[in-house]
Amino acid sequence: ETGVTQSPTHLIKTRGQQVTLRCSSQSGHNTVSWYQQALGQGPQFIFQYYREEENGRGNFPPRFSGLQFPNYSSELNVNALELDDSALYLCASSSGPESSNQPQHFGDGTRLSIL
Amino acid sequence: AQKITQTQPGMFVQEKEAVTLDCTYDTSDPSYGLFWYKQPSSGEMIFLIYQGSYDQQNATEGRYSLNFQKARKSANLVISASQLGDSAMYFCAMSRLNTGFQKLVFGTGTRLLVSP
Numbered sequence: 001e002t003g004v005t006q007s008p009t010h011l012i013k014t015r016g017q018q019v020t021l022r023c024s025s026q027s028g029h030n031t032v033s034w035y036q037q038a039l040g041q042g043p044q045f046i047f048q049y050y051r052e053e054e055n056g057r058g059n060f061p062p063r064f065s066g067l068q069f070p071n072y073s074s075e076l077n078v079n080a081l082e083l084d085d086s087a088l089y090l091c092a093s094s095s096g097p098e099s100s101n102q103p104q105h106f107g108d109g110t111r112l113s114i115l
Numbered sequence: 116a117q118k119i120t121q122t123q124p125g126m127f128v129q130e131k132e133a134v135t136l137d138c139t140y141d142t143s144d145p146s147y148g149l150f151w152y153k154q155p156s157s158g159e160m161i162f163l164i165y166q167g168s169y170d171q172q173n174a175t176e177g178r179y180s181l182n183f184q185k186a187r188k189s190a191n192l193v194i195s196a197s198q199l200g201d202s203a204m205y206f207c208a209m210s211r212l213n214t215g216f217q218k219l220v221f222g223t224g225t226r227l228l229v230s231p
Contacts, residue, residue, distance in 0.1 A: 042224055
């Protein structure tokens, strides 16, 4: 069973730039969620994708956007980067939004630093 | 709105002893799930244990058990026979059930240090 994989592991950008983070879901999982974890905090929900559509969104501005592909992999795009976007970005996959009692399985994350 | 509170920023325990990590939650939803995750320094969130709001029995998974007290809105994690590899951050999280999507709400975490 292949777990959740994220790329890249680390990334350094400057303010105003744009970034794309990638995630491959665990085999058999069709739902992907993205979380932002600032230093010393718990993860915050950004959004969830199911069947290639955004299925739910947290309190993040529109410059945070995403995609899900037919193979269930996903991208997180952030435009006009700000210093506060520096964080660990975690991708999680699960077996479907109707299975909300099943755990989400997380990748190792992408650590994004904004200079 | 849902909220998770973890009041212990750090906990210390000796190897082979048991330790309890506290978690209280707030929600007006009748149907919800509670999760515990472990986050080593590598960053990956590792699922440990799950408790549903309607589950009659406390969940157990190997050395992990969940002390679920619904009336007090608490869901404490008990780790028995601590091991050095248990040193990590531990997060309590919750999600509404049967909503068509799963959004996990996390607490701020507890750092556990296991000493020899």
